[in-house]
Amino acid sequence: MLKRFFSAALLLLIPAFGWAWGVDGHRAVGRIAEQHLSRKAKREVHRLLGTETLTMVSTWPDEVRYYPDFKHTAPWHYVNTASGLNQEQYLQALKGQTEPNAYNMLQAKLQELKDPSKSQAERVAALKFVVHLVGDAxxxxxxxxAEDKGGNDIKLKFRGKDTNLHSLWDSGLIDYQGLTYTEMACQYDHKLPHQLVHQWQRTPMEQWFWESYQDSEKIYQEAPNGTDIDYNYYPAHSELMKQRIQQAGVRLAEVLNDTFK
Structure with a gap:
């Protein structure tokens, strides 16, 4: 009991920048994905997760990464590259990285999920990582x-408090809107045009990371080190935040539909 108490207390002390999209963002991605699963994918997900849901397991990789058995997974949550790359250079850098990162580990976990020779426990863990890493992407x-650790070294002030650029996009903007993950998923997924969903789902995985990289280039330019972020920042960037969570949700669903078809 005492050991569990200290483990829980440790999680409370973990800095916010470790949680991409924050808890609410990841769970919103999972909830949106659940609404776009095929019948067969829903059955397979239920067979693997039992009483758990995509929504709730979406944060599991962040919850376990600080324990000794999972510390090696920390680099799996991101892909850091040099600044100023064009699309060809970026894709070459993305595919050329041999160290574990969000791109190659997402591919690896998808293969494990599809592999019938893997144990139930291995496939469950793979599914949880797939759900999470699609959100991270x-x-x-x-x-x-790479030079500023994905914005962690870009120090800012937001709402009068010290933060950094990475943390602002992980959770600061999501927290600012004041919605639960259920409310986010409902609002974000409400009446999404079918044609747009289909367009997003046809986009190759490499493009997801290129989209994020392009967005990050603009975000860096708008908020250099030492910026005091004012009240205009959220309305100027809320639609981008919303779109990335929408895209993550519907693309996650398509990945699982394809995996279990």
Whole structure:
């Protein structure tokens, strides 16, 4: 009991920038994905997760990464590259990285999920990582610059408090809007045009990371180190935040539909 108490207390002390999209953002992605699953994918997800849901397991990789058995997974949550790359250079850098990162580990976990020779426990863990990493791929600062650790070294003030650019996009903007993950998913997924959803779902995985990288380039330019972020920042960027969470949700659903078809 005492050990569990200290483990829970440790999680409360974990800095916010470790949670891409924050808890509410990741769970909104999972909830949106659930609404776009095929019948077969829903059955397979239920068979693997039992009483758990995509919504609730979406944060599991962040929750366990600080324990000794999972510390090696910390680099799996992002892909950092140099600044100023064009699309060809970026895709070459993305595919050329051999160290574990969000791109190659997402591919690896998808293969594990599809592999019938893997144990139930291995496939469950793979599914949880797939749910989470698709969300990470759509957070712009998880495809940020290597030289500033994806914006963690860009120090800012937001609402009068010290923060950094990465943390602002992980959770600061989501917290600012004051919605629960259920409210986010409902509002974000409400009447999404079918044609737009289909367009997003046809986009190759490499493009997800390129989109995030392009967005991050603009975000860096707008908020250099030492910026005091004012009340104009949220309305200027809320639609981008919303779109990336929408895209992550519907693309996650398509990935799982394809995996279990």
């Amino acid at each position: 759509h957070q712009p600062l998880h495809a940020g610059h």
